[in-house]
Amino acid sequence: MSSAALPFPDRIELKGAGLVLRDWTEADLVAMPDLFDHTDIAYWTPIVSPFDEAAARARLARDRQLRAEGTAILLAITVDGRAPLGEVMLRRAPEGTELGYAVGPAHRGQGLAARAVGVMAAYAFEQLGAEQVILELEAENAASVAVATRTGFSLLDVPLIKGEEKGRPFALQTWGLNRP
DSSP states (O other), X not given: OOGGGSOOOSSOEEEXXXXXXXXXXXXXXXXXXXXXXXXXXXXXXXXXSSOOHHHHHHHHHHHHHHHHHTSEEXXXXXXXXXXXXXXXXXXXXXXXXXXXXXXXXXXXXXXXXXXXXXXXXXXXXXXXXXXXXXXXXXXXXXXXXXXXXXXXXXXXXXXXXXXXXXTEEEEEEEEEEEOO
16 A cells, blocks of 8 residues: 555644644634735745635635545644644645645744754655655745755756746746655
């Protein structure tokens, strides 16, 4: 049985690197706009903008749907299991096991994204049997390129992923990290 066929657990809490990655809850809805309603997040990610309480409710519902389908998990990045500081995502896709992340503007510069990517990559390797995890990011997104290099990802020799999101064209590079 392939790892793609295995369902995700109903509840997930991952600890490591000084973080607790946990499920989003209804109690987090009030905090989500402060994390995701920002020009950088609107520009670099597919997260809806503007991001208000209605968007937070829709994101939580979509998170639960994707988990139930076995497609993706979205976890709140915390240092203590309480207040969310950002999000890390794992998505099963034809291209591979993809990771993504967003950190609220007030919480940047603490290495949260790199640490969360490391914890989520370990989960993908150890619990899901992934052979490789990937990041898809724009070369101009210096912060994300820094996360990729800091966490040991290498730029893969594959074609750029080109498209348009929110009315602007993009070209994503694919970075990979192989099972240790």
